[in-house]
Amino acid sequence: MSKMLAEFIGTLTLVLFGCGAAVLGGAEHVGQLGVSLAFGGAIIAMAYGIGPVSGCHVNPAVSLAVFIAGRMNLREMLSYWVAQFAGALAGAAILAAIVGSTASLGQNGWGPGYLGEFSQQSALIFEIVMTALFVIVILGSTSSSAPAGFAGIAIGVTLAVIHIVGIQVTGVSVNPARSFGPAVLAGGQALSQLWLFFVAPVIGAVIGASLYRARLLS
Template identity: 75%
Template sequence: MSRFFAEFIGTLALVLFGCGAAVLGGEEVGQLGIALAFGFALLAMAYAIGPISGCHINPAVSLAMFITGRMTAREMSLYWIAQFTGALAGAALVAAIAGGTAGGLGQNGWGPDYAGGYSLGEAFLFETVMTALFVIVILGATSDWAVTGSAGLAIGLSLAVIHIVGIHVTGVSVNPARSFGPAVLVGGQALQQLWLFFVAPAIGAGIGAALFRYRLLSTVAKPAADRIDTTTAAHQV
């Protein structure tokens, strides 16, 4: 249950801070500010709940963990429930603070009526490729050979960079739960287009996970004594 609540709270926080930055402060902070809000929110949650649940807070990440054998189907299902309900709660908080959904809730989308007017194909390609790259960062940063203590920083910064590149394409999902919460409350076109932000991230997660499962991206795990501890290294400088 502690892992369930950690994933719920983590996903709630990601949507609250990320979509909240877009809805409540978008004009002031701009694209870079929104991107950093998503990245910093994930970075903070990685260190806050990472030791409890691994801080997936993303159904695509949990799918990748299942494909690579790091979690069971039952665990993945419970994580998904926590993530989707957490995202919905986070979007509801943004709506309550913003005083309604008239201005949107940072929902994802594509087409002539959305942001940069990118097409369905361009949006699908973006979400698939970026999710695959995001999953590669996560799986690599949390692998046995990774530098100890650096995963949260790498993952948070990668999400920020993805948002800097793609906010005008789809608003950036790479996370079905993040798309689900705002879309359910906003309805209309956001809900009609929600399928893309389930399908494309799932394909991307599968591609990224396959590279690790079939050892196309892998190395020999280092003995514990040989792994670099960033805290210790900092004191040695």
């Protein structure tokens, strides 16, 4: 239960800080760089805050990758998923209460009317590739051969850079739970496009983790 609570709090914080920066700060005040740093900073903070308890996955794709790499069992992965999706929904609900609306909660998307108006193909490629690279950094920086104590910084900086590169493409997910919370409350287009932010991160996680499972990167 302590691990589930940690994952719940961690995912809630990621959504509240990251999406909160996008919604409450936005382009006028913090800009794309500020939003990117909010997501990365949230991960760094939670890595050291809840990392010793649960490993700070706060992302179903990461938990899937850790499972594929042989570092957790199926039952534990499924319990993490429950906590992560619940935490993301709670974080989005808190943000909605602050904003007073569910119309704009930092939801992910693509196509006409969404940020850079990139195509579905571009969104799919971006999310797959970036999730795979993100997972590679996570599994590598948390391996027994990696320098101790620096994983949180490496992971947080990587997430921030991914956002700097890709906010205009999809708003950046690489995390099904992060997409789930805002989309469920916002509904409409965000909910209809949610499938991509489940499928692409899962494919990316499988690719990245399989390289470790096959001992090609370990």
